[in-house]
Amino acid sequence: DAKTTQPPSMDCAEGRAANLPCNHSTISGNEYVYWYRQIHSQGPQYIIHGLKNNETNEMASLIITEDRKSSTLILPHATLRDTAVYYCIEGRLYALNFGKGTSLLVTP
Amino acid sequence: SQTIHQWPATLVQPVGSPLSLECTVEGTSNPNLYWYRQAAGRGLQLLFYSVGIGQISSEVPQNLSASRPQDRQFILSSKKLLLSDSGFYLCACSIGGTDTQYFGPGTRLTVL
Numbered sequence: 530d531a532k533t534t535q536p537p538s539m540d541c542a543e544g545r546a547a548n549l550p551c552n553h554s555t556i557s558g559n560e561y562v563y564w565y566r567q568i569h570s571q572g573p574q575y576i577i578h579g580l581k582n583n584e585t586n587e588m589a590s591l592i593i594t595e596d597r598k599s600s601t602l603i604l605p606h607a608t609l610r611d612t613a614v615y616y617c618i619e620g621r622l623y624a625l626n627f628g629k630g631t632s633l634l635v636t637p
Numbered sequence: 638s639q640t641i642h643q644w645p646a647t648l649v650q651p652v653g654s655p656l657s658l659e660c661t662v663e664g665t666s667n668p669n670l671y672w673y674r675q676a677a678g679r680g681l682q683l684l685f686y687s688v689g690i691g692q693i694s695s696e697v698p699q700n701l702s703a704s705r706p707q708d709r710q711f712i713l714s715s716k717k718l719l720l721s722d723s724g725f726y727l728c729a730c731s732i733g734g735t736d737t738q739y740f741g742p743g744t745r746l747t748v749l
Binding site for chain 2: 561563570571572573574575578616620625626627628629630
């Protein structure tokens, strides 16, 4: 079973920031936090990952709490194409343990 | 950057028939390769991973098997399919010992 906890669903208005939370209270000191998303009927898409520091790339920002027990993925300006299931995963070499994720619906 | 190919894209097979799904990777060498299955309404389940030719590790017991005959080829097989084998099968790769995995487009298998 996945070791992370995410809300099953969230809504966000188009153009607004989407903030997706994740709890990973059992994460080990050398495990990364990974975020993927899966648009219906497609393979998962890598978004971002981090260890301790906040990270930003062209897709999103990742905010990790100082105790590393939780994180937030931020999509700064959500579009309709961001509607997908978002997975937060504790990274373990040779295995990413996907849970059920958060189903994000971006509405016009 | 790497590209992952999977075929077929969709497949409908009768119970008891054999299965062979293929995954090939372009744009990199010596990748780690993975097979996942996603049953309807559920998360991804890791089935097999491989760190090199002929090296296969199984994460869950089942009637499926995997083989890696070439560096960038990963095959998922079954001798006799079960109804419970229906699902979305995804191949992924990672490079250089990192955890970041990149996924192919998937094969949707329906067993009737």
